[in-house]
Amino acid sequence: MRPEFFGIIRSPFLWGVIVLFAVLGQWASPYHLGIATQTMLYIALALAWAIVGGFAGQLSIAHNVFVALGALLASALFLRLGINMWVGLVLCAALSALIGVFFAYLDSKFSLGHLSFALVTLAFGEVGMLIVAGWDFVGGASGLSLPRDQGRLLNFEFGGARGYFWAALALATVYLLINYAILHSRLGFYLRTLRDNEAAAQAVGVYPFRNKAIAMAISAAMTSVAGTLYARFSNFVDPSFLASPTLSIEIILIATIGGLTTPLGPAVAAIVLVPFSELLRGWLGGQLPGLSHIIYGFLIVAVILASPRGLVPLLVKIFRQRGGKDVATISMQKGA
């Protein structure tokens, strides 16, 4: 692990921001708290995806399968078999990791290029949705309703809106640290090398399958865990959303808009896009249905045009012009 990582985890700024969010959660209204929780969960999902999509450069469109496993299977295990959701969380994360390794195996076995890998995972994403819709054990297309939260932490209940916000904030924080840890570890270097030139990486002794499989397993397990928390937060586990490949696209969009070269990218993009989308629909959705989608679309197009590499690189550029230096700059200079 490079010393930069330890610098990050000792950073008063990072912990200051996290504590600020945590404290704000104490006073936020239930509506804003709900949006903030969703934002944190999207940060977690986007960070989990960025490990394969950003560091390894593999455009996986099957991450909805891992969300569905974490959300639906863990809920079904609890509702149908009485298996504690903490245990379900671990089982589903392990199963997701195995499926992730299988994707990496397919990639290695058939030497799939980036485009082929994306198409293969898209197919798995669609198949995953169809399996969920036709599998009664996980509720089929009707989904599952979890019992009311009574604040029993041992039963994976976090005691209402505020509890879920703090849980999601903790998860997003852990995921951010994991991303930084990978970025500054040997695995992170191997993944970036494989992303940039796989043949050259192999020539210097980097094993594609092993490293991609590890990345995929970590990413899949993290996605599954976020899915389980999403399910418990929303109480009703809706397969048309949580198992849909559209969710994969949303996650990719957030990670890409933020910028894939630094863990801050997905986090910043989620903090901007998720509340913006929700608040905009709240303000305009009633009077002018659809207008909020148009404005949201324009924002995304504007960001892409202004900074094709993402929002964070754009912010970095602005800071640089003002003579400042920030974490993203340094991350990119020394890591990505």
Add this chain to the structure above:
Amino acid sequence: MTVLGHLRCVRLLPALAAIALMLLPVAGKAEDAKTVRIGVLDSMTGVFSDFGQQGRPAFQYVIDKVNKDGGIKSMGGAKIELVLADSASQAGRAATEARRLITQENVSLVVGVLLTPEMLAVSPIADEFKTPVLSHSAAGARGDYMFSMGLPYDRGYAKTMVEFVQELNKSHKFNLKNVALVYSNYEAGQQVNKALQRRLTEAGFNIVGEVPLELQSDDQTAAMLRLKSLNADVALGQVSPRNGTGLFRARYSLGFFDTVLIGGTAGYTDPVLWKDLGDKIGQAALTRNLFGFAFSSTASRTPSVQKLTEELRATAKQGHDIGQSAIQGAQAARLIQRVLELAGSTDRDKIKAAFEQVKIPSGDADLYLDRVGGLSFGPDHMPNDSTGVMIQWKADKSQDIVYPAQYATAPPSAKK
């Protein structure tokens, strides 16, 4: 100095302050004693936007009438103020908007199309904030504060459809024995299908196969070919508007009209089918061997429905023909008027109690549904009388009600 220590924090403070402001609670708006604030949460965009686009104008039209006629009398003529929201046809989004309407907009109750998944997502919020929610069309009502005017999948959809098939055999010599199940492969379609399987088996019908329709697919030629291969006398199931359009287009293209199609609701009965199919295909594919299951129909001879239909058609905003979603919307508005009159207060628990007591009897000018038992809620917070109607299309795009007998405007006719 650490990496993050290099950051010039001060420059980020405005951005952090903006995020902080978003998280801060917005002070509740002061409630005017002479108004009742109602949250209206419909699917105005997304895959089920047809329901909201049709239901909301009718709902608003009736609420405007209530306000013009003196408001809620038991509350000293209090006017109803609507706070509008869009669920985007997604359960999670519906939950977020319900939370906003209840906690930010301080509404006394929430009403909306709220299909079953949206209802399931909203019900924990209704219970948490002890706020009554009325769904136009959910097939169930979960929780203490949720009520639905919709029909249950079993005793509403499946029971009516199976009894209609039995009636066709008994009174109209259709001789339907072999049944195929054709349904949209999503939550409602699957649930109705399960109930149909059970009821059809109990009634002695022979189920020859299933034809699930993918919700996002426009081309249903393969499904129609599969149905043709099953040699079924009749096909039953719940079908979405998009799947209905695809199914009838395929029916026309293949010239296959032998199997009697029975199903609904909107996928077989909504006027939007004519708009999507065009007159030529519509006349060929909708008027032969097809019966649609609906909550209600503008073909009704009930005076209150006829009057409402005329009024809605005359309204400028209702440029196109109206369907069952508009009637449901108007009925929801009248129901809320009755509930508020009973409650005499904006207190949410009193409104909930009023929902449990309210009854609009058959023959009442405010009842827009053809139901012998009128409209009232049982212990499950669903309508006590949950009978739908079966309709048959005519070439001029109007409908006849063919079942139940007491509301029928014409007998069911087979035409291949």
